[in-house]
Amino acid sequence: MVEMGGTAPTLVVGHSQDPSSDFALATAVDLARRLGGRLHVVHVIGIEDYPVDSDAADWEQQGEAVIAEQRRRVEARLADAGVPWSYEDRRGDPASELAEVATERRALMIVLGTRGEGVRQALSRLIERRSPMA
Template identity: 50%
Template structure:
């Protein structure tokens, strides 16, 4: 599986689209698909280009890193997540690019938004109290530090 190395933004960020640009976070969680659907709706209204950003984390890989197939299974999971987003986006009329970046999710989304001067960052949010208690959520980090609007999209059952 190819991905952008930490600290680098590849040429895939260049586009002939005049903007505006939206950055949306994507992962395997249901709230990510809610955020993606919201981004598509906004992109249609604004004539925007969507940069979908998947920050690779250990959550994308199996629990046992000593497993003989750990890397292969992780690659398969990353490919599944990308395919899920691409299948959804291919059914729309918006322009988009998918980026897989090996960085902390907050840093990946923040840097992506800076790189393309995004109008806003769109992320799904959930009520994961334990994760929030231990390290804070990416959504809340962005809210406090992004320097641009951040749209927090709940899953449908939270609405």
């Protein structure tokens, strides 16, 4: 984990390979600047990080390469951001993991991309994943 800065309001940013994540990251940087805050970027590792052919001899290595590239992509985007930031990978349900990180870090907010589906659908998806099964 890359750590910078002191105690300031934390914004948790969910980041994935989806292009909307880059927009969310840029928005979070802008918000962090305005608030004098810091970013904590979280990539929740999923099956989409691994190649389709799970029988490939180097399946695990290919997945790890994609995950490492994901981190490098975020590091490059934040290199000159001018805000303190940190990064971590997690495994699990994205909504649950982001909520857990936000609680652990006492985050002011969670910033997410919408996959082009609109805010209502993105929030609904997040809430549905957090709701206990009936």
